[in-house]
Amino acid sequence: MPQPVPQAVVLRLPRYYRCLRELLNNDVLLVKSKELAEMMGITASQVRSDFNYFGDFGRQGYGYNVRNLYKNINAILGITDEYSAVIIGAGELGTVLAGDSMFMRRGVILRGIFDTDEEIIGREIAPDLIVRDITEFEKFCKSKKIDIAVLTKFPEYAEKLIRCGISGIWNFTGVALRNTGDATIQDIYLGDTLMTLCYNMKRNEREK
Amino acid sequence: MPQPVPQAVVLRLPRYYRCLRELLNNDVLLVKSKELAEMMGITASQVRSDFNYFGDFGRQGYGYNVRNLYKNINAILGITDEYSAVIIGAGELGTVLAGDSMFMRRGVILRGIFDTDEEIIGREIAPDLIVRDITEFEKFCKSKKIDIAVLTKFPEYAEKLIRCGISGIWNFTGVALRNTGDATIQDIYLGDTLMTLCYNMKRNEREK
Numbered sequence: 001m002p003q004p005v006p007q008a009v010v011l012r013l014p015r016y017y018r019c020l021r022e023l024l025n026n027d028v029l030l031v032k033s034k035e036l037a038e039m040m041g042i043t044a045s046q047v048r049s050d051f052n053y054f055g056d057f058g059r060q061g062y063g064y065n066v067r068n069l070y071k072n073i074n075a076i077l078g079i080t081d082e083y084s085a086v087i088i089g090a091g092e093l094g095t096v097l098a099g100d101s102m103f104m105r106r107g108v109i110l111r112g113i114f115d116t117d118e119e120i121i122g123r124e125i126a127p128d129l130i131v132r133d134i135t136e137f138e139k140f141c142k143s144k145k146i147d148i149a150v151l152t153k154f155p156e157y158a159e160k161l162i163r164c165g166i167s168g169i170w171n172f173t174g175v176a177l178r179n180t181g182d183a184t185i186q187d188i189y190l191g192d193t194l195m196t197l198c199y200n201m202k203r204n205e206r207e208k
Numbered sequence: 209m210p211q212p213v214p215q216a217v218v219l220r221l222p223r224y225y226r227c228l229r230e231l232l233n234n235d236v237l238l239v240k241s242k243e244l245a246e247m248m249g250i251t252a253s254q255v256r257s258d259f260n261y262f263g264d265f266g267r268q269g270y271g272y273n274v275r276n277l278y279k280n281i282n283a284i285l286g287i288t289d290e291y292s293a294v295i296i297g298a299g300e301l302g303t304v305l306a307g308d309s310m311f312m313r314r315g316v317i318l319r320g321i322f323d324t325d326e327e328i329i330g331r332e333i334a335p336d337l338i339v340r341d342i343t344e345f346e347k348f349c350k351s352k353k354i355d356i357a358v359l360t361k362f363p364e365y366a367e368k369l370i371r372c373g374i375s376g377i378w379n380f381t382g383v384a385l386r387n388t389g390d391a392t393i394q395d396i397y398l399g400d401t402l403m404t405l406c407y408n409m410k411r412n413e414r415e416k
Contacts (some may be wrong), residue, residue, distance in 0.1 A: 008216070010404060010407055010408070011400075011404060013403065013404075013407065014397065014399065014400035014401075014403040014404060015397075015400065017403065018397070018400075076407070077403050077406060077407050078406040078407055078409070078410040079403070079406070081406070081410065083406060083409070092300055092303055092304040092307070093304050095300055096300040096301050096304060099300070100398075102398065102399035102402060103402070105399070106399060106402055106403055106406070107406075108402065108406070147409070148405070148406075148409075167409055167412070167413070168405050168406070168408075168409040170401070170402060170405050182412065182416070184405060184408045184409045184412050186401055186402075186404060186405035186408070188398070188401060189222065189223075189226070190308075190310065190396070191222065191310035191313070191314060192219075192222035192223065192226075193222075193378070193394055193396060194310060194311070194314055194316065194378060194394075195221065195222040195225065195285045195286075195287065195314055196218060196219060196221075196222060196394060197356070197376050197378050197392060197394035198285060198286040198287065198289070198291060198314070198315075198316070198356075198376070199218055199221065199284070199285050199286055200218070200376075200392045200394070201286070201291070201355065201356075201375055201376040201392045202286040202289065204375070204390065204392050205375070208390070
């Protein structure tokens with residue numbers, strides 16, 4: 001039985017993923033835990049203990065095979081699984097996200113974008129992505145299997161999304177959602193990170 | 209001497225801030241660690257141990273005074289300090305951020321927004337916020353004290369920002385910045401949270 005993975009370790013996985021991609025881009029094929037630790041800003045023993053949760057990927061003294069590590073972390077993160085997603089809300093934030101390549105790079109395929117505003121319905125806001133009327137959402141979901149909803153507006157819509165079979169909500173509305181099913185909800189509170197920045201600035205200032 | 213506060217505790221502070229604001233909005237004046245813990249999704253003993261880092265704000269058995277707690281956490285987070293900020297890059301993301309009230313609510317005042325694109329320079333993209341030419345940035349910084357740069361484009365510009373006396377960078381460029389001074393850098397990698405969502409969806413699926 002594998003051990004349950006602490007959320008703190010889970011939160012570090014995307015950073016490992018980024019560091020490893022950078023190494024691959026620079027044609028580095030072997031990496032020691034110490035080197036990876038430096039890139040990550042953590043200790044080498046932390047790197048080794050993190051990897052233990054996912055089975056041992058390295059050989060003592062030789063370092064880790066970057067390509068294998070990258071592949072394994074991809075699989076753990078579910079990047080190889082191809083999820084499909086829709087964006088709810090075609091305002092400025094929805095438009096920014098619709099044009100971002102991060103979905104594709106992480107194996108998430110954007111299938112549609114929805115809004116209530118008749119002014120923008122029908123508009124192509126990204127290549128092959130035309131804004132649809134939100135009232136068509138239910139029918140749309142029945143014909144295509146959609147896993148993820150990126151909620152940029154209309155938090156009151158979450159319940160309906162879950163009823164339509166959405167299993168993950170990436171929530172940018174700043175409103176805490178009521179999880180009426182067993183969906184996975186990832187809340188993004190950008191303001192939180194602004195506060196963390198201010199706090200760390202203040203601490204830096206004091207330590208000078 | 210106060211103990212150094214672990215970063216994990218620091219990262220929870222904005223969530224405490226949000227929970228307490230919600231309580232205040234609902235006219236709740238006293239809260240027990242158990243209730244706060246439920247709102248936060250952590251344990252009551254964790255709440256109590258977190259608060260110990262910032263001095264004891266509560267009386268055993270009576271619960272915490274919500275207003276005091278809110279005020280103290282505001283002060284700890286530096287919200288009462290009034291930082292001033294500029295946005296670098298007036299593209300879609302810059303525009304979304306410029307129109308967001310989160311700055312004001314957290315005591316951060318937006319002083320300007322800069323870009324290189326002549327098509328948008330001079331345009332008012334939020335009330336009283338006109339896009340300026342990035343070449344004016346240095347002069348602008350000399351006449352006004354600017355603490356924070358919100359970097360939505362032009363990561364190559366970070367060095368110059370730091371030279372101009374910026375002490376905090378909120379980095380949305382997806383590019384790791386070289387910290388050439390002693391600035392505080394808060395990197396935002398939205399793709400990381402998308403990956404965390406996919407991972408947690410996968411785990412939820414397995415546990416069903």
